[in-house]
Amino acid sequence: MAEASSGRGTRARRPLSPHIQIYKWPPAMLMSILHRITGGALYVGTILLALWLISAATGPENFDYVSSWFATIPGKLILFGYTWALIHHMLGGLRHFLWDTGRGYDLKLIDQLSWGTLVASIAITLLIWIGVGFGGA
Amino acid sequence: MSMRTPLKKVRYLGSAKEGADHFWKQRVTAVANVFLGIFLVWLIVSLVGADHASVKARLANPLIALAILALVISGTIHMRMGMQTIIEDYVHGEGAKIVLLMLNTFFAAFIALTCVYAVLKLSFGA
Numbered sequence: 001m002a003e004a005s006s007g008r009g010t011r012a013r014r015p016l017s018p019h020i021q022i023y024k025w026p027p028a029m030l031m032s033i034l035h036r037i038t039g040g041a042l043y044v045g046t047i048l049l050a051l052w053l054i055s056a057a058t059g060p061e062n063f064d065y066v067s068s069w070f071a072t073i074p075g076k077l078i079l080f081g082y083t084w085a086l087i088h089h090m091l092g093g094l095r096h097f098l099w100d101t102g103r104g105y106d107l108k109l110i111d112q113l114s115w116g117t118l119v120a121s122i123a124i125t126l127l128i129w130i131g132v133g134f135g136g137a
Numbered sequence: 138m139s140m141r142t143p144l145k146k147v148r149y150l151g152s153a154k155e156g157a158d159h160f161w162k163q164r165v166t167a168v169a170n171v172f173l174g175i176f177l178v179w180l181i182v183s184l185v186g187a188d189h190a191s192v193k194a195r196l197a198n199p200l201i202a203l204a205i206l207a208l209v210i211s212g213t214i215h216m217r218m219g220m221q222t223i224i225e226d227y228v229h230g231e232g233a234k235i236v237l238l239m240l241n242t243f244f245a246a247f248i249a250l251t252c253v254y255a256v257l258k259l260s261f262g263a
């Protein structure tokens with residue numbers, strides 16, 4: 001490795017500043033991104049709610065047709081994801097409310113709340129789906 | 138020392154002339170969404186596997202219908218403002234931004250109107 005040299009002699013080889021790709025994400029950064037991604041997913045997923053309501057409003061044939069799609073494996077996976085997105089985004093929103101009051105900025109607490117929301121959202125989502133027997137096999 | 142004129146300070150509206158309006162509406166709808174979101178999960182969980190007649194009867198219940206309407210209104214206002222923030226963050230071309238902001242409004246309005254229409258039909262339709 002060549003020493004970088006300037007007119008003033010040999011420079012110490014200090015590490016270059018790391019690029020974003022090798023930057024260790026603080027949990028709060030991951031949660032911030034997840035809040036945005038889940039918000040976007042919920043946005044698109046409102047189509048499912050609209051479909052469900054419209055099918056119920058337009059008679060049994062349409063309702064059964066839409067329900068049969070929701071009952072497929074991909075359909076259930078999407079609904080499972082939607083449940084998680086809703087719960088995770090909701091818990092993230094509660095964290096925002098805390099911050100809005102000017103509290104909760106202690107770095108250690110932020111880390112705990114970040115992991116806490118992730119673990120809680122997965123746990124609650126699983127509980128809901130266990131509660132309905134995963135929509136019947 | 139602040140460079141703001143006294144009138145500017147009193148109005149406190151900032152450069153977008155909206156003050157904290159966007160932020161505040163986002164929070165009010167978010168608080169409503171917590172309750173309405175829990176309601177939605179409960180509603181759907183309680184209707185898993187139900188046939189059309191029972192779903193229809195449940196959705197036509199006045200309290201349920203009102204709660205769904207509230208959810209749809211609060212949710213679509215909230216998601217429209219949230220997506221507006223996302224678009225403003227990532228899209229910098231003036232033309233593309235205006236088009237996307239417009240599409241965002243159309244989508245939110247479309248979802249809102251479709252859902253409201255369905256709920257009203259379930260409540261009042263034959």
Ligand code: HEM
Pocket residue numbers: 035036037038039040042043046086089090091092093094096097163164167168170171174212215216218219220222223
């Ligand atoms: C369930 C209760 C909900 C709560 C407590 C909540 C809370 C919040 C909060 C506080 C923000 C602002 C975040 C910020 O200022 O950076 C936000 C953003 C957002 N929300 Fe919600 N929300 C909820 C439900 C929903 C639903 C149902 C949707 C979509 C249908 C949605 C879509 C969005 C979007 C797209 C954003 C923008 C995300 C961003 O800017 O990164 N939210 N939410």
